[in-house]
Amino acid sequence: MIEVNAQSGYQIGETVGIEITNNQGLQAVLIGYFLPFILMFLMMALSFFIFQNELIAGVASILVLIPYYMVLFLLKKTLKKQFQFRLKKYFSNKF
Numbered sequence: 001m002i003e004v005n006a007q008s009g010y011q012i013g014e015t016v017g018i019e020i021t022n023n024q025g026l027q028a029v030l031i032g033y034f035l036p037f038i039l040m041f042l043m044m045a046l047s048f049f050i051f052q053n054e055l056i057a058g059v060a061s062i063l064v065l066i067p068y069y070m071v072l073f074l075l076k077k078t079l080k081k082q083f084q085f086r087l088k089k090y091f092s093n094k095f
Contacts, residue, residue, distance in 0.1 A: 010087060017088040024083050031072070031079075039064050 010016060020028070043064040047057035072079070 008087075010089070015090045017090060019086045019088055020083060028083065036065055036068060039068055 040061040044057045044061035047060040048054065051057065
């Protein structure tokens with residue numbers, strides 16, 4: 001959810017586009033996709049090396065995401081400040 005100032009000229013239900021900078025987009029992809037993938041891959045390799053069991057390695061690789069997303073949740077306010085969204089009003093051609 002994006003909070004908008006009441007004096008911004010936007011109405012509830014209005015069609016808008018949400019824009020962010022390229023750097024913010026890359027950072028969001030890094031946090032949302034790349035880092036969790038790397039964590040899962042490393043945990044799977046390490047778990048399989050230690051236990052020699054695919055089931056344990058698979059479960060451990062999924063469980064490693066719990067602390068990752070808990071840290072993201074705790075950093076929510078910091079991340080909220082870091083990502084600045086811009087709204088772009090779209091005008092419909094409805095008659």
